[in-house]
Amino acid sequence: MTDTFALLNQFRNAELVKAGIAEIHRITTRHWAIMEICGGQTHAILRYGLDELLPENVELVHGPGCPVCVTPLELIDKALAIASQPDVIFTTFGDMMRVPGSNRDLFSIKAEGGKVRVVYSPLDAVKIAAENPDKQVVFFAIGFETTAPVNAMSVLQAKALGLKNFSILVSQVCVPPAMHAILSAPENRVKGFLAAGHVCSVMGYWEYPDISQKYHIPIVVTGFEPLDLVEGILMTVRQLEEGRAVVENAYSRVVSENGNIPAQELIKKVFEPCDRGWRGIGEIPMSGLGLRKEFADFNAETRFDVGAIKTRESEICIAGQILRGTRKPPECPAFGTLCNQDHPLGATMVSSEGACAAYLRYGRSRTGISENKTS
Amino acid sequence: MCLAVPGKIIEIYDSAGMRMCKIDFGGVTREACLQALPDAKVGDFTIVHAGFALNILSESEALETLEALRELGEIESEINIGDEG
Numbered sequence: 396m397t398d399t400f401a402l403l404n405q406f407r408n409a410e411l412v413k414a415g416i417a418e419i420h421r422i423t424t425r426h427w428a429i430m431e432i433c434g435g436q437t438h439a440i441l442r443y444g445l446d447e448l449l450p451e452n453v454e455l456v457h458g459p460g461c462p463v464c465v466t467p468l469e470l471i472d473k474a475l476a477i478a479s480q481p482d483v484i485f486t487t488f489g490d491m492m493r494v495p496g497s498n499r500d501l502f503s504i505k506a507e508g509g510k511v512r513v514v515y516s517p518l519d520a521v522k523i524a525a526e527n528p529d530k531q532v533v534f535f536a537i538g539f540e541t542t543a544p545v546n547a548m549s550v551l552q553a554k555a556l557g558l559k560n561f562s563i564l565v566s567q568v569c570v571p572p573a574m575h576a577i578l579s580a581p582e583n584r585v586k587g588f589l590a591a592g593h594v595c596s597v598m599g600y601w602e603y604p605d606i607s608q609k610y611h612i613p614i615v616v617t618g619f620e621p622l623d624l625v626e627g628i629l630m631t632v633r634q635l636e637e638g639r640a641v642v643e644n645a646y647s648r649v650v651s652e653n654g655n656i657p658a659q660e661l662i663k664k665v666f667e668p669c670d671r672g673w674r675g676i677g678e679i680p681m682s683g684l685g686l687r688k689e690f691a692d693f694n695a696e697t698r699f700d701v702g703a704i705k706t707r708e709s710e711i712c713i714a715g716q717i718l719r720g721t722r723k724p725p726e727c728p729a730f731g732t733l734c735n736q737d738h739p740l741g742a743t744m745v746s747s748e749g750a751c752a753a754y755l756r757y758g759r760s761r762t763g764i765s766e767n768k769t770s
Numbered sequence: 771m772c773l774a775v776p777g778k779i780i781e782i783y784d785s786a787g788m789r790m791c792k793i794d795f796g797g798v799t800r801e802a803c804l805q806a807l808p809d810a811k812v813g814d815f816t817i818v819h820a821g822f823a824l825n826i827l828s829e830s831e832a833l834e835t836l837e838a839l840r841e842l843g844e845i846e847s848e849i850n851i852g853d854e855g
Contacts, residue, residue, distance in 0.1 A: 399815050399829055400796050403776055405836050414843030435772050460772070488820070516821025518788075518803060538820075541772040544806055545822035548788075555787050593772040596817060596825045619773075622839065648832040649817055655825050658806035748772075 406620035415625035416448045419632055426452045427635050428584045429628060430577070430720055432570060433591035434461030434748025435619055441757040443621040445628075453632060456584065456720040457753075459573055459676060460591050462537045463490045463746035464718060466566040467672040468706045471496040474535050474564055476701035478504045478511050483699075484527060486520040487535040489513040493745045497707040517549035517563070524553065524561035533695045536563040541593040543567050543684060544658040547665035550686070550693045562695040565685060568671055570594050571602045572682035578610045582721050587631040589617040589624070592646040597662075599654030603642045611640045618646035665690055674742060675715025714741030717750050724754040731755055774819035776827055779804075779812055793818055 405411070431437055437457045440446050446455055459465055475496045478485035485501070492502045492513065505511040510530070514520050517534045524532035536546040546563065553561040570591060577583060590600060595616045603614045613634035617627025627645040634640060644650055662684065671683025686694050711729045716722040724730050724743070734740040736752060743749035754760065777793035782804060784790065789804040793816065802818045804810055807826060815827040 399778065399827075402829065402832055402836075406832075411836070411839045411843055415839060418842055433772055516803075518821050539772055541774065541819050541824065544824070545803065545820045548803060548805055548822065552786070552788060591772060593774045593817070593819060593824065596774070622836075626835065626839065645835070647835065648828045649825055651825075655806050657808060658824065661806060 406618070406622040408622060412621050412625050415622065415629050416445075419453060419625070419629050420450050422636050423450045423452050423632055424636060426454065427586050427632060428454045428456050429587040429589060429631050430456040430458045430585040431589040431617070431624075432458035432460040432574070433594070434458075434464065434746065434750070435593075436460075436589060436591070436617065436624060437750050438748060438753045439619050439621065440624055441753045441759060443624075444757075445621060445624055446759070449628070453628065455628075457717070457723075457750040458577070458720060459673065459718040460539065460570065460594075461718075461743070461746050461748035461750075462539055462542070462566070462568060463488075463494055464714065464742040464749050465568060465673040465676065466491075466494070466537050466742070467674050468497060468708060469672070469704050470564065470566050472704045472706055473696065473701055475499060475501065475504060476704070477533055477564065477695060477699045478509050480699065482530055484510045484512060484523060484530050484532045485535070486512050486514045486517075486523060486532060488537070490746045490748075491535055491537065493739060494742045495709070495739055495745075497705070517546050518552065521549050521552050521556070521558070521561060524558050525556060528560060530560060531698070532561050533699075534561075534563045535566075537566040539568055539570060539591070539594050540598045540662070541591075541596070543662045543666065544597060544655075547661045550665050550690055551661070553693060554690070562693050562698045563686070564695040566671070567666060567684035568673065569668075569682055569684065570598075571606065572679050573673070574606055576676065576679050576682070577720065578606070578612065580719065582719075585612070585720060587613045587635055588615070589627045589631065590614050592616060592618040592623070592650060595646070595650045595654065597655050597658045599652050600642055600644065600650065601652055601654075607640050607642050613640050614642045616642070616644040616646050616650050618649065673718070675718045709740040712741035714743040714751070717743050724751040725760050727751070731760055772819065774817040774824055776815055776817050779810055779814050779816055779823075782810070782812060791823065793823070
């Protein structure tokens with residue numbers, strides 16, 4: 396019997412990574428800008444130094460696939476207002492704790508005595524609600540399609556348990572509308588996409604051929620191990636060099652064309668498509684998910700009246716341009732100085748998926764777009 | 771955020787009406803919700819995100835991907851040997 400853990404470790408095999416990188420060098424004849432959509436992939440690329448092994452002509456552009464980064468400032472301010480209320484236990488993924496709102500962050504509310512708890516899963520938040528019937532428990536339901544099924548499950552579970560003290564503050568966003576927005580922007584430089592593997596594990600990739608055809612762009616479903624990324628980049632460059640533009644799957648051990656149908660049904664049962672604002676990018680029509688009417692009781696935005704919110708973004712931070720792939724972190728005047736992981740000005744410096752945090756952590760302080768060749 | 775980790779299902783059970791399981795992540799054991807994988811069975815490998823199992827991992831597909839890359843490596847070393855000669 397094959398030891399599956401050992402098999403999976405092969406996706407970090409240095410010799411195979413080198414072979415893939417050598418092949419990319421061999422076939423690349425000109426400059427290509429390829430966007431990895433998912434922030435998890437950005438971190439893996441920088442962590443394993445893949446960006447430094449690639450030919451100079453293969454430029455990786457970091458996409459907006461970091462839910463913490465694109466959650467609108469207004470919603471973060473709302474979260475902060477709700478979390479400061481007495482009798483509220485505010486639960487969140489750890490990444491949100493330091494994301495700067497207009498004036499403060501969740502961490503400072505916790506420091507002031509607010510009941511803010513980091514949870515591993517929204518289902519843990521449901522448990523907290525069941526154990527604390529005299530408190531209102533709110534979960535900050537951010538995420539892409541990967542997180543939508545478990546967020547939906549938490550609402551269904553709270554309903555099944557008859558909980559009246561559980562609600563979610565929703566900032567669910569979807570990948571395909573963001574791809575359309577990036578590709579139709581006049582300043583777009585992206586010539587190929589690495590599609591986010593775990594989003595596709597839920598959604599499949601049946602939505603992508605339309606995008607690939609419309610913009611004549613290769614889209615390759617890609618995983619998160621170094622070998623997955625090299626394979627995804629290789630397949631994208633191969634298509635670009637051959638003038639092809641189709642959808643391919645470099646993460647077939649996890650992703651199938653139709654995705655996980657029961658998970659998609661969970662999403663559809665609880666959420667429906669809606670317009671959503673993306674921090675740094677602006678509103679993208681029908682790019683988000685909101686709670687369906689029949690689950691309105693679980694909507695924290697209507698349960699808590701927090702009054703009018705006046706937002707204030709940092710004047711220096713260029714997170715929006717970084718999320719659109721038009722600039723890179725070292726081009727920001729505050730990068731690594733005024734803005735760092737202890738005192739972030741923008742969400743891209745906070746999250747374990749934010750491009751600025753990855754550049755600072757893995758010592759990429761010099762490379763900017765101006766230094767990359769364009770053709 | 772979309773981080774998802776592979777692990778092996780070692781036990782399946784119902785808890786408060788939800789299909790749940792215990793997963794071994796190569797030494798560390800955690801609970802995950804199996805609601806979206808009605809066909810999953812003990813011994814299957816799955817990818818887990820935020821306490822929720824997203825999909826069953828296909829060993830044969832993993833082997834196929836690795837095999838294709840190994841072949842690439844062999845071709846690569848043959849090219850290198852050719853270059854040296």
